[in-house]
Amino acid sequence: MPDTYTDMDLGDADRQQRFDDLFAAFGSDVVAYCRWQSESPSDAQDAASEVFLTAWRRLDDVPAGDAARIWLYATARRVLANHRRSNRRRVALQDRLIVEAAASPDVGAPDQERELVHEALRRLGRRDREVLLLAEWEGLSPAEIGHVLGCLTVTARGRLHRARRRFRAAFEELSSVSAPQSARPLRRELRVREGGS
Amino acid sequence: MNTHASLEALHRANPRSGDDFDPSIEAVRARIERPGHGEVPPVRSRRPRRIAGTLAGVSVAAAAAVALVEFGTRAGGIENAAAAIRQAVALTAASAERSGAVHVRITHDDAAWAAKTLTWNGNDMSVADTWPGRGNEMRVVDGILYFPDPEADGWLRLGSPSGIDPDSGTTPAEYLAAVREDVGGTTLRRLTREVSGLTTRTLDDGSTVYSGRVAAGQVARETGFKEGEAIRVLPFGYVAHDEAADPASLLRVEITVDAAGVVRELAVSWGTWRYTVAYSGLGATPAPSVPPNVHGLKRHVGSD
Numbered sequence: 001m002p003d004t005y006t007d008m009d010l011g012d013a014d015r016q017q018r019f020d021d022l023f024a025a026f027g028s029d030v031v032a033y034c035r036w037q038s039e040s041p042s043d044a045q046d047a048a049s050e051v052f053l054t055a056w057r058r059l060d061d062v063p064a065g066d067a068a069r070i071w072l073y074a075t076a077r078r079v080l081a082n083h084r085r086s087n088r089r090r091v092a093l094q095d096r097l098i099v100e101a102a103a104s105p106d107v108g109a110p111d112q113e114r115e116l117v118h119e120a121l122r123r124l125g126r127r128d129r130e131v132l133l134l135a136e137w138e139g140l141s142p143a144e145i146g147h148v149l150g151c152l153t154v155t156a157r158g159r160l161h162r163a164r165r166r167f168r169a170a171f172e173e174l175s176s177v178s179a180p181q182s183a184r185p186l187r188r189e190l191r192v193r194e195g196g197s
Numbered sequence: 198m199n200t201h202a203s204l205e206a207l208h209r210a211n212p213r214s215g216d217d218f219d220p221s222i223e224a225v226r227a228r229i230e231r232p233g234h235g236e237v238p239p240v241r242s243r244r245p246r247r248i249a250g251t252l253a254g255v256s257v258a259a260a261a262a263v264a265l266v267e268f269g270t271r272a273g274g275i276e277n278a279a280a281a282i283r284q285a286v287a288l289t290a291a292s293a294e295r296s297g298a299v300h301v302r303i304t305h306d307d308a309a310w311a312a313k314t315l316t317w318n319g320n321d322m323s324v325a326d327t328w329p330g331r332g333n334e335m336r337v338v339d340g341i342l343y344f345p346d347p348e349a350d351g352w353l354r355l356g357s358p359s360g361i362d363p364d365s366g367t368t369p370a371e372y373l374a375a376v377r378e379d380v381g382g383t384t385l386r387r388l389t390r391e392v393s394g395l396t397t398r399t400l401d402d403g404s405t406v407y408s409g410r411v412a413a414g415q416v417a418r419e420t421g422f423k424e425g426e427a428i429r430v431l432p433f434g435y436v437a438h439d440e441a442a443d444p445a446s447l448l449r450v451e452i453t454v455d456a457a458g459v460v461r462e463l464a465v466s467w468g469t470w471r472y473t474v475a476y477s478g479l480g481a482t483p484a485p486s487v488p489p490n491v492h493g494l495k496r497h498v499g500s501d
Contacts, residue, residue, distance in 0.1 A: 023226065028213070031222045035212050041221055046287070046386060049228040053291050056229075083383065117210040120203075136204060137211045164204065171203040 019056055026069045027052075029138065030076055036133055037080045047083060051076045073138070073148045120170035128163035135160050228283065278397050279389075282407050282452055286385045289460040292479035295319065300327075300475045301433045310470075311435060318484035338487045351490030384432045385452075385460060391415045392450055403456035413437070414444025416465055431465075431472055440467040 031048045038044035054075050055062055062068050121129055134140045134148060146156040212218060296318035303311040312327045325334040336343040342355045392409035399405050417429035417437035429437040429444070440446040446467065453462040464473045 023229070027226065028218075028222050031225050032211075032213050032218070035218075035221065041217070042390070045221060045224050045228065048225045049287050050291060052225070052229050053287055057291070113206050114210045117206050121207075132207075136207050137213070167207065168203040171206065 015059060019052075019059060022055060022062065022068060022072075023052060026072050029069055030072050033073055033076050033134075033138060034080065036137065037076070037130075038083075043083070047076065047079050050079045054079065070140070070144050070147045073134070073140070074150075077148060116171060116174045119174055120167055123170045124163065124166055127159065128166055131156065131159045132163040132167055228280070228287070278395050278407060279392070281405075281454070282389045282392070282395075283386075285452075285454040285458050285460050286389050288458050289385065289476065289479065290383075292459060293476070295480055296482040296484070297479040298477050298482050299433065300477070301435075302473050302475075303435060304471045304473075306469045307471075313433065315433065316478075316482050316485060318482055321484040323485040336485050336488055338485055341487075343488050343491060345488075346492070349492075351492060352488040354491050354493050385463065387415055388450060388463070389452065392452075393447075400453075404461060405454050407452045407454065409450055410447040411450045411465075412444060413441050413446040413448050413467070416448055416450070417441050417444075432463075432474060435472070439470065441465070441470070441472075 027048075030051050031044065034044040034047040034051070035041065038047055051072060055072060062071050121133075124132065131145055131149070134145045135142075140148065142157040142160055143153045145160065146153040149156060151159075296316075298314065298316040301311075301313050301315070302309065314323075314325045314327050316323045320340065321338050323334060323336045334345060336352075340357055342357065343352045344355060345351075346353045388411050391411050392407070393411070395407060395409040397405055397407050413429075417431045429442050431437050431441065441448060449466040451462075451464040451466075452460060453464075455461040459479065460476055462473055462475045464471060466472070
């Protein structure tokens with residue numbers, strides 16, 4: 001019997017309640033994070049499920065309050081890293097995830113703007129993209145990002161500053177090029193490049 | 198345009214604003230919640246106390262997996278059966294995160310054809326050919342690859358797997374990466390996601406066997422070309438052939454989930470061939486050790 005089962009507390013309603021509360025409070029955050037870090041919604045759901053399974057198994061290690069959210073992000077990051085390591089042939093596809101994450105035609109941002117945003121994100125390095133989106137999509141502070149990434153706050157702040165600057169530069173460049181055009185050529189160009197990768 | 202404007206555009210593109218975001222949360226909730234709370238106690242009562250305790254957390258995937266074992270045998274329970282497999286795979290993958298062992302066996306007309314045993318603990322790993330009379334083994338301990346010395350007693354220390362045979366087809370590093378994919382649950386997830394025609398049967402020991410069909414292309418993945426032909430490789434490194442090499446062929450798959458909700462065996466059959474992967478010691482397998490009587494490759498070459 002795996003050791004992982006032995007620390008389960010038998011019949012503990014409080015434990016269950018805490019887990020349910022955890023999912024109610026942070027389920028959407030974990031799903032969102034896994035969504036933009038995964039290459040497909042299905043993979044994101046696999047990862048998010050695994051994160052909460054880990055949380056259940058290590059419930060005593062999960063900090064109280066909002067710190068639990070940071071713990072879950074860090075766990076999700078490790079789960080996703082394991083997925084990537086175990087499937088490195090698909091790593092190249094990860095770079096498309098930002099494009100695909102919000103590929104639904106019903107998302108809030110206008111199509112063209114969204115295309116530009118995702119193409120600009122695609123032009124960033126993985127590390128820049130991660131720190132930027134932890135801040136701008138997940139709403140984490142530099143200190144919290146430092147916890148998730150396992151680095152100092154000052155390091156996270158520096159990375160975030162550089163990532164914002166690079167994103168702005170990429171976004172501006174794309175905006176100036178595509179201003180008179182529709183979003184469609186950009187999407188087509190993207191697909192051609194993806195098909196060739 | 199200033200930074201503020203670009204960030205506002207970024208905020209508007211947050212995937213949370215998509216219509217499909219809330220259903221995603223519900224999908225995850227469905228994966229980790231146990232349906233039919235009232236129907237679970239009979240299942241729990243059949244199990245040893247420690248396992249029953251495992252099931253006590255009613256929101257946990259493990260519980261879902263076991264609970265659904267019974268639902269899957271009922272009419273209309275196929276969706277639950279599929280969910281049960283997914284949960285079992287998630288639990289198995291989580292349990293295999295640290296360590297485990299798999300025993301891979303191929304039979305032809307019921308006669309043994311090939312066998313190997315893989316054990317892993319963290320990044321340490323042993324891949325041993327357990328076919329009688331062969332006894333080859335590859336071992337990775339603390340990032341160092343070891344092979345038995347073909348010309349002398351003892352083992353060769355070959356250094357990092359990533360630095361070996363970079364231009365000679367499948368390298369040890371690639372092989373180990375593929376093994377990690379297989380032991381880490383990715384392969385199981387892929388197969389169970391694609392299984393069709395699902396049926397279930399319960400064994401005397403409380404295990405449940407989920408049977409169905411999966412396209413061979415999902416079982417044996419294309420890994421490269423050899424002499425102009427695409428090579429497809431079964432999980433854990435055996436080259437596929439016959440129907441297994443035809444990605445469109447439907448192969449029969451059986452997934453046995455034990456009473457604790459952990460995948461115990463994966464079996465794939467085609468023609469008179471049967472390929473099985475049996476899992477054991479998940480989370481409880483010790484790390485392979487540095488082999489005895491090790492010498493370096495340089496010394497070995499220098500001694501020739």
